[in-house]
Amino acid sequence: PFTAQHQSKNHLHTMTAPAVLSPLAPSEDGVRSLIRRHPIPDALEDIGPSPSGKAKMTYGYGTAGFRYPHAVLPPAVVRVGMFAAIRSASLGGEEVGIMITASHNPEADNGVKLADPDGGMLAADWEPRAVELVNTDAEDDAVAFIRKTCRDFGWINPFGGGSAPQGTAMCAVVHVGRDTRFHSPLLADLAIAGVRSLGAIAIDHGVVTTPQLHHFVMHSNAHRLPNVSPQRLDEGGYLETICGSYAALMRTASIGSDGDSLRTRRTLLVDCACGVGGLKVPLIQSTLKRLRLTGGVELDAVNLPGNGPLNEGCGAEFVQKNRLRPKIYGDHHSGAAKGGITYGASLDGDADRVVFHYDKQCSKSGMSFRLLDGDKIAALVTGFIQEELRYLQSAGIGIGIRCGIVQTAYANGASTSYLRDVV
Structure with missing residues (x-):
């Protein structure tokens, strides 16, 4: 089902509204059909044998969610979509999220992880339930799990019964985002199919960073926001939040006795790991220009989607582990990049991690690479x-x-x- 596609280098750096997909009536036949069409595959040798000794793949949920070679993920993603709908319904319709990404992993990998209504990770006590459903292969067992889990929080009859062919939908909303991997669109569609099979509303945000997806989820649950945070539901609001904060900070900079200050315009080379950050950094730059900020940094985005292999020889993970400056792919980078600008930042594939780096002149050994990691x-x-x-x-x-x-x-x-x- 997956076909590698070369993305155009002529990206349009524009904001798009999410697609709100209306719910379907929850149907046991629909759920069974999805489960049948996406059986759990045999275990992969390079992942190791199933802990239970079965020949089937066993998926595990960690900090990164379910993360594996992309070819084995469709069954997991369909079931995660169903699970996310149940999670939202269990909270009285509070909105949750699904992100399709493998972050800093190689391009052949992908993953799926869940966001709770507060914009944080899935609650720890729900992780075992997610693992149980994702590893349920038989359609009868999957339906039984869904019925029991729904019954636990009061959704007594999700699929109907007797003469009723369909169940009654509970209020549930799931946001879905994805990174730029060529297999992410199909996986996102499968997640959405799982969401809608249980009668939930799916909101498809398309290609977004992981922090954006978490932002959209948190801001969709207004009662979860701190009193000082206005509700900003879309990408424009997200950009206004981070750029407005940066502009406010920069306006506090004072001019020193030498006439220099932080208001002096500087260039920051941003290595986007050939990932989604390459689509969003230019939007940050244009938002800062609209705010008419004097000084600060000029963001020079390099390693955009399509310039080179995702996370290969570039990106935050490569720079941090190897203590090396990133390789710069493609012909998009500016003359400043070609000239070897000394100060830069590196994002990872889904732009939820950043490290800064620069070259410092050392008297004996010439230029020395310096890394500013999270600590x-x-x-x-x-x-x-x-x-x-x-x-x-x-x-x-x-x-x-x-x-x-x-x-x-x-x-x-x-x-x-x-x-x-x-x-």
Whole structure:
């Protein structure tokens, strides 16, 4: 079902409205048909044998969702669509999301992960249920799982019964987004088919970054938003949120005694990993221009979709692991890029990860590559906020406001010590 397609280099950097697909009446026959047409495949040798000893593939859900070679994903994605509809209905119609992406993985891989109404990850206690349904091969077992799970939260008869051929739809809405992999459109369509088979509304956002999908989900549940955050449901609102915040920050920059300041226009080379970021960075640039921001950075996006293989020799994962500057594909990059601009950023394939990097002149060995990964970025941002708070508090403003930072178990120990003992 998958055919590799070369994408055009002449991308249109425009915003498109999502497609709202009306619900179908939930039908047991429809669910059975989808399950039959997408049976679970045999286990892949390079993934390893099924833990249960069966010959069938066993899917596991982790931080990245279900992530595997794209050819084995259709059965999982169809079932995830059904599961997302159930999850939304279980919360009284709060809207949830599905993202089709394998992030920084090679282009041959893909994945599917779920977003809860708060814009965060699927609740941990629901992950085992997702795994159970996705690994259910027999249509009778899948229907039984759906009936039981729906019954657990009060949807007694999702498929009808007796003389009623169809069930009664519960309120459920699922947002669907995808990255630029050539197999993502088909997988997104399968997820949407699963969503609609249980009577839920599917909102197809098309090609978006993972952070955008999570933003759309959170902003669609207005009661989940902090009081200080206006509801912004579309891509334009997302861009206004991040660009407006950046512009507000830059307007606080002061001019030093040497006449220089952060308002001086600089160029930031953005390596988009040949992924979706290459479609969105130009939209950020155009939004900043509409805000008439003086100074700040000029974003020079390189490694756009179609310029080269996704995440190969470029992107945040490659740069961080190899401590190397990214390869620049294609002929789109500007003269500044050709000349070897010293300061840059690298996104990953779905633009939910960023690292910064630059070359520093060393007296003995020439230019030295420097990486600003998540730990360093967090330390720099925290140090800046702490400095601003100290300034405010010295002026009698902001008394009692404190800055906190959350790190995971993967954080660099030195960064934790620095944040705790120095910042």
